[in-house]
Amino acid sequence: MAVPAWTEQAIPGKDVGLLAARPIRRGERIMARTAAIMIDGAAVDGLPVAAFAGxxxxxxxxxxxxHRAQFFNLSTSYGVDDYDSGENDAYKIFATNAFRTGIADGLPDLHSVFRDVSRINHGCQPNCAYFFDPVTLAHNIFAVVDIMQGEELTVGYIDPIQTHAERKAKVHRHWGFNCTCARCAQPPRLVAESDDRVRSILSLLGTLDDYTTAAGSNGTGPAAAELLVLLFELEGLQGRIHEAEYRLALEWNGVGDGLRATQAARRCLDRGLLVRGAEQPFISNMRILVADPTSHWSWKFRLGKKENDKTDEKKGK
Structure with a gap:
């Protein structure tokens, strides 16, 4: 019989969490769970709290x-946000543990509570990532790095591309705890270095997503995208590194290097399929690039029309 990947245990300072019961390899699916409770976002946003809680x-x-006992055994610890007097235990559990899960683009959001999934605690360098499968209605949890036996499983409750102070304020405001993950518990000099990398990441994302500039100007081009990949790695953002590889694929293709573009696109697909599933637009985009870089919309887009014309002349086109 296969050894379960995780075990539920009390963790000092964190109530209950999940620990790896055995070594878990990157890419392994740890669990897939359907929701205990799934609610239309229109009801969450539109109903008075007392009516919704009832x-x-x-x-x-x-x-x-x-199932009922497992639901009511989930944590009800949330932060300093004000809640209406109509709240009850079910509402507190929902406020603490619900994930936003969507069926498809353009359809209303769903808010879902999962029993085992909701036991996974937060980390700012999470070793797991999740995506909701709209076909099976299951939340899938995958390891994004190798995990040692006894190591706590973590996911990101918030966007990790924020400074230490921003992350700390957000998790405390909504969930009422102070994050003590390895990224947040670093000495002040290392926290400052991490914050500097975060600001560089945000700056690079802004410049690389401007498709109107030529390669090398205003911080664009493959060198800038390679730096972005490195910064993601240094920050331990393995669950999001497909975003950097996506931009690297576009930048290599944008200067007419189809081979390196395809390599980056392959890496993007490898990581992106793991943490986002197969139905995301960027997955289709990368598959088109891999099939034929020269027919992809990004081919030589960083060179500009004049440089494209010169390149074609040299090739006798």
Missing amino acids: LLHDAAKSLPEP
Whole structure:
């Protein structure tokens, strides 16, 4: 019989969490769970808290055992946001543990609570990532790095591309805890260095996403995208590194280097499929580039029309 990948345990300062019960390799699917409770975002946004909390309580109480007991055993610790007096235990569990899950672009958001998935604690350098599969209605958790036996499983509750102070304020405001992950617990000089890398990442994302500038101007081109990949790696953002590889693929293709563009696109697909699933637009975009870099919209887009014309003349086109 296969050894389970995780075990549920009390963790000092964190209530309950999940620990690796055995070594877990990068790319392994740790779990796939359907929701205990799934609610249309229109109800979450449109109903008064007291009315919504009452409906939620009735729905949760109607769950079969042991499903009901597992739901009501989830943490109800949330932060300093003000809540209406109509809240109850089911509402507090929902406010603490719900994920935003969508069926498809253009359709209403869903807010879902998952039993085992909701036990995974936060980390600013998470070793796991998740995506919601709209076909199976399951939340899939994958390891984005190799995980040692006994190591805590973590996911990101917030966007990790923020400074230490911004991350700390956000998790405390909404969930009421001070993050003690390895990234946040660094000495001040290393926190300052991390914050500097974060600011560089945000700056590079802004310049690389401007497709109107020529390569090398205003911080664009393959060298800038290579730096972006390095900064993601140094920050331990393995669950998001496909975003950097995506931009690197476009930059290499933008200067007419189809081979290096294809290599970066392959890496983007390898990581992106793991943490985002197959239905994302950037996945289709990278597959088109891999199939034929020269027919992709990004081919030589950084060279400008004059440079394209010169290159074609040299090739006798």
